[in-house]
Amino acid sequence: MQPLVSVICLCYNHARFLKEALDSVLNQTYQNLEIIVVDDRSTDNSRAIIEDYAARFPQIKYLPNEHNLGNCAAFNRAYRLSKGKYLIDFATDDVLMPNRIEEQVKAFEKLDESYGILFTDAEFIDDFGNHLHNFYKRDKNGNLAENVPDGEVFADVIARHYICSPTMMMRRTVFDKLNGYDETLAYEDFDLWVRSAPDFKYFFLDKVLTKRRIHAAQMSQQQYKPNDKQIFSTITVCKKAQKLLRTENENQALKKRVQHELIQAVFTRNFEATRQLSKLLSELGPVPVKIKALLAVCKWPLPFEQTRQLYYKLRFGL
Incomplete structure (x- = not known):
């Protein structure tokens, strides 16, 4: 059967x-x-x-x-x-x-x-x-x-x-x-x-x-656009993952994911998501220098979104 x-x-x-x-x-x-x-x-x-x-x-x-x-x-x-x-x-x-x-x-x-x-x-x-x-x-x-x-x-x-x-x-x-x-x-x-x-x-x-x-x-095509709410669901899931960590390898894996999401939040000027992800990243261990530098300039009136779009167009043809 x-x-x-x-x-x-x-x-x-x-x-x-x-x-x-x-x-x-x-x-x-x-x-x-x-x-x-x-x-x-x-x-x-x-x-x-x-x-x-x-x-x-x-x-x-x-x-x-x-x-x-x-x-x-x-x-x-x-x-x-x-x-x-x-x-x-x-x-x-x-x-x-x-x-x-x-x-x-x-x-x-x-x-x-x-x-x-x-x-x-x-x-x-x-x-x-x-x-x-x-x-x-x-x-x-x-x-x-x-x-x-x-x-x-x-x-x-x-x-x-x-x-x-x-x-x-x-x-x-x-x-x-x-x-x-x-x-x-x-x-x-x-x-x-x-x-x-x-x-x-x-x-x-x-x-x-x-x-x-x-x-x-x-x-999925709306993700990482300015004011997209999906990133807050991602933050919630990352916090769930944090409670399930058992090894340093898993901790580093989550740290990698949080860094990725943090960069997306910065480049889409989602300041509340940036704040929450920055806090979570600091809880997982030392924050890399490149991320600290990015956070230092994230509120400057720079063309972050245009830069991100250019990157994705060059890399993925999107």
């Missing part, structure tokens, strides 16, 4: 992409699926599209939210009604490869209960589905060209964002232990990693099984 997989599809104003996303779930080669679609009070045509699909495909459970709850609370609503052994948090602007769930379940079933999260590579696509790049660097033959940590990854997930969250399949026991996502936060993945990694191992499956769409309306 195949284990049940719950695919929780979260929609907020994804009308442009919704049909392709839902079709990618319905067309999976893996059959034992529980498909739950949550609309978080979309203001576009998403609800009409979902209602049409729910009427035509009885395997879809449709949960329309009366009010916009945000990703974390919207997911939790579906998670608490779901029954799957494994869970997928699927944003309906992305696309699942037809064999994604089959491949992930096959790999997960070979692992013991100590493994809680399985993740893969992803293909990044634009609004029109055109290929941009893969999440991980690969050589001309398609072989992985960078190290992807798995197993015990607490220090790794603290230090940097190296997991493509839309590729993850999670064991239900992870969410049961954590009682779902933290609904006080603006986004979920960093907090999930920090709270789960001390107790569960992660497994990297070296395959491209998801298409991750990049477009301007995404929450």
